[in-house]
Amino acid sequence: MTLAVIAGTSFVLGLSGAMMPGPLLTVAIAESVRRGPWAGPLLVAGHALLEGLLVALLFFGLGEWFRIPTVFVIVALGGGAMMVWMGWGMLRGLPGLRLDLSGGRETGIHPLAAGAAVSLANPYFTLWWATIGLGYMAVAHEAGLSGVAVFYIFHILSDLAWYSLVSGTVSFGRKFLTDRGYRALVGACAVFICCFGLYFGYRGALALFG
Secondary structure (H helix, E strand, O other): OOHHHHHHHHHHHHHHHHOOOOHHHHHHHHHHHHHOOOHHHHHHHHHHHHHHHHHHHHHHHHOOHHHOHHHHHHHHHHHHHHHHHHHHHHHHOHHHOOOOOOOOOOOOOOHHHHHHHHHHHOHHHHHHHHHHHHHHHHHHHHHHHHHHHHHHHHHHHHHHHHHHHHHHHHHHOHHHOOHHHHHHHHHHHHHHHHHHHHHHHHHHHHHHHO
8 A cells, every 4th residue: 555545544444433432432522511622632632642652562563473474364354354344333323323412421530641541441442453453554564664654643633533523513513513414424434444344355365365
């Protein structure tokens, strides 16, 4: 992949995960009620610090492992299967999907710390990085450090874009995002992630069968 392709795909892939309801979204809504539109970016900053550490550990700790064909095959096939499963689940859940922007319970800690703590405590975060994230790292690693850096930067930019939109919508009203628009965005991301999962599977099969 070129750096431009890595940038675009990592942004949409990150957006597909960020947009789904979960603990971080709940905290973002609650903190936005209290702190206003800056709550989302602050949560993402804490989230980004955690993911930056994780990406660095994966790159410098597992970099040589990615060059082993068997490891690449396992990671690519596992990550591809997870993407297709996740995308299909998103498509199936579209009819009843809605963006609940009512206030939730506050964490009691600063959003910067909450962004890292809530992410770390979320089992889905670990599962995503153990499958999809690791699989993408294996592919981005082919472009070296620059490929991994672009993957990380645009992955974080997708989180920043989404949670800034959520905080802005909570603070200034629902005119920015309706349930219909939300479902359309999630549906588009779901189709993308299914297609990209098939691409990952293809790369794994290509490495396996030559």
